[in-house]
Amino acid sequence: MRSLFALLAFLAVCHAASAAEVFGTVDALSGSASVAGQDGQSAVITVGLHIYEGDTVSSGHDGEVHIVTEDGGIIALRPDTVFRVDQYKAEGGDDDKTFVSLLTGALRSVTGWIGKQNNSAYRVTTPTATIGVRGTDHEVTVLDKGDGDEPGTYDTVNEGATVIKTPQGEAQGTPGKFVFAPKGRAAAPAVMTRQPHFWARRNLRMEGRIQQRKEGLRGRLEQMREERNKNIRQIRNGNPRNESPRGERHGEARAQQRPQSAENRNQAREKRAERIQRRRAEISGQRREKLQREGGKAGEGQRERKKHARRERE
Numbered sequence: 472m473r474s475l476f477a478l479l480a481f482l483a484v485c486h487a488a489s490a491a492e493v494f495g496t497v498d499a500l501s502g503s504a505s506v507a508g509q510d511g512q513s514a515v516i517t518v519g520l521h522i523y524e525g526d527t528v529s530s531g532h533d534g535e536v537h538i539v540t541e542d543g544g545i546i547a548l549r550p551d552t553v554f555r556v557d558q559y560k561a562e563g564g565d566d567d568k569t570f571v572s573l574l575t576g577a578l579r580s581v582t583g584w585i586g587k588q589n590n591s592a593y594r595v596t597t598p599t600a601t602i603g604v605r606g607t608d609h610e611v612t613v614l615d616k617g618d619g620d621e622p623g624t625y626d627t628v629n630e631g632a633t634v635i636k637t638p639q640g641e642a643q644g645t646p647g648k649f650v651f652a653p654k655g656r657a658a659a660p661a662v663m664t665r666q667p668h669f670w671a672r673r674n675l676r677m678e679g680r681i682q683q684r685k686e687g688l689r690g691r692l693e694q695m696r697e698e699r700n701k702n703i704r705q706i707r708n709g710n711p712r713n714e715s716p717r718g719e720r721h722g723e724a725r726a727q728q729r730p731q732s733a734e735n736r737n738q739a740r741e742k743r744a745e746r747i748q749r750r751r752a753e754i755s756g757q758r759r760e761k762l763q764r765e766g767g768k769a770g771e772g773q774r775e776r777k778k779h780a781r782r783e784r785e
Contacts, residue, residue, distance in 0.1 A: 491509075491523040491524050491525055492523065492524040492541075492559050493523055493524075493541055494522045494523055494524055494526065494538070494540060494541065494556045495540035495541055495544075495546065496519065496520070496521055496538065496539055497516055497518050497519060497520045497521075497522065497536060498518070498537045498538060498545075498684070499518065499535075499537040499677055499680060500516060500517065500518050500535070500536055501534065501535040501676045502530070502532075502534035502535060502550065502676075503515075503530070503531035503533060503534045504516040504528065504529065504531060504534040504535075504536045504548070505528075505529050506522060506526050506527065506528050507526065507527045507529070508523070508526055509526075516528070522538055524556050524557075524558065525555075525556060527553065527554070528552075528553075528554045528555075529553050529554075530549065530551065530552045530576065531550065531551070532550055532551055533550060534548075534550050534551075534552075535548065535549060535550060535675065535676060535677050536548040537681070537684075539684070539688070540559075540561070541559075541561040541583075542561040542567065542569070542583030542584045542585045542695070542696070542699075543583035543584055543688045543691060543692045543695045543696075544569070544580065544581055544582050544583030544584075544585070544688075545579075545580070545681060545685060546571075546578055546579075547578060547580075547581075547677075547678075547681055548577075548578050549576055549577035549578060549579075549673070549675065551575070551576050552575065552577055553573075553574040553576060554571065554572070554573055554574070554576070554578055555571065555572045555574065557570040557596070558570040559571075561583075561584075561585060561699060562699060562700060562703045563696040563697065563698075563700025564703075567585045567592055568585065568592040569582075569583075569585045569586060569592065569593045569594070570593075570594045570596070571594070571596070572596045572597070573595055573596070573597050573611050573613050574597075574598070574613070575613050575615055576612075577610065577611065578610070578611055579608070579610040579629075580595065580604075580607075580608070580609060580610075580611070581681070581685050581688075582604055582608070582631075583688070583695075584692045584693070584695065584696045586606060587606040588696075590603060590604060590606070591603070597611065597613050597624040597652075598613060598624070598654065599613075599623050599624045599637065599652045599653065599654045600623075600624040600626075600635050600636060600637050600652035601635075601636045601637075602624075602626055602633055602634070602636075603633065603634045603636070604632070604633050604634075605631050605632040605633070605634075607628060607629075607630060607631025607633055608628070608630040608631060608685070609626060609627065609628045609629060609633050609644065610626070610627050610629070611624065611625070611626050612624070612625040612626075612669065613625075615654075618668070618669065619668035620667045620668050620669055621651070621653055621654075623651055623654040623655075624651070625649055625650070625663075625667055626644050627644065627647075627649045627650075627670075628645055628646045628648065629646060631646075632644060632645055633650070635650045635660040636660070637652050637658070637659060637660055638657070639658055639659040640659025641659065641660060642659065642660040642661055642662055648663070649662070649663040649666060649667060649670075650662055650663070651663050651667075
């Protein structure tokens with residue numbers, strides 16, 4: 472009976488993974504990071520891992536994660552960041568969408584075909600603001616506690632434009648400017664007259680690769696969208712095998728990788744548990760050896776004291 476429950480649970484996880492939309496693939500990693508699914512199960516992030524709709528990605532104090540999205544965009548998560556994929560669809564149609572949340576920390580977003588072709592289909596939500604784009608490359612930072620800067624949401628644009636909204640109003644972000652939406656007080660977003668202090672303190676290890684990756688994807692966006700739309704139509708028509716071998720490979724790969732992602736996460740958790748158990752065993756063994764050595768030294772000292780006492784009596 473217990474094995475039956477375990478099998479049903481495994482099948483449920485696989486079904487959930489296969490039903491979820493693939494958001495993107497981890498393209499580069501520095502330091503530590505993890506991902507948690509909607510079921511609460513978490514795994515250590517590795518290069519090549521798929522991130523799904525509903526996943527929450529957390530980077531460590533030393534962590535940076537670069538994700539290439541299915542629509543050809545780039546999400547670069549900075550250290551100490553918590554990011555969630557709320558809704559995502561990239562089928563090459565008019566109903567494609569990218570809705571994500573930045574709960575804390577910072578991210579740089581280079582939009583793919585979704586943000587470039589339909590501004591209303593892209594949104595970043597933070598605890599104090601909502602950010603839309605006009606085909607852009609921008610960076611959002613959420614400060615929970617100020618260290619020379621007021622807590623809230625900061626947005627700056629590298630290319631294109633953004634619109635930052637709160638219930639009190641909105642402001643437009645343009646290249647080289649910072650727009651700020653405060654935390655803890657009702658106020659409309661405003662363009663800052665100076666650069667925030669935290670910006671100069673950033674220490675990023677992989678920033679240089681983003682521009683090269685961005686240029687490589689830029690010229691392929693329309694081709695990627697058309698191929699994606701074609702593959703989706705073929706699958707829905709029940710004819711994934713056709714004269715397009717590339718479409719066939721992509722369809723089969725995604726069908727295989729979705730359940731494998733849940734399996735890979737389970738394997739990662741099992742390996743981590745094994746490492747922890749081995750480490751505990753090593754520490755326990757080291758402690759026993761130490762106690763034995765200390766016990767042996769104590770025994771030798773006691774024997775020496777007894778010999779010395781006998782000599783004195785004699």
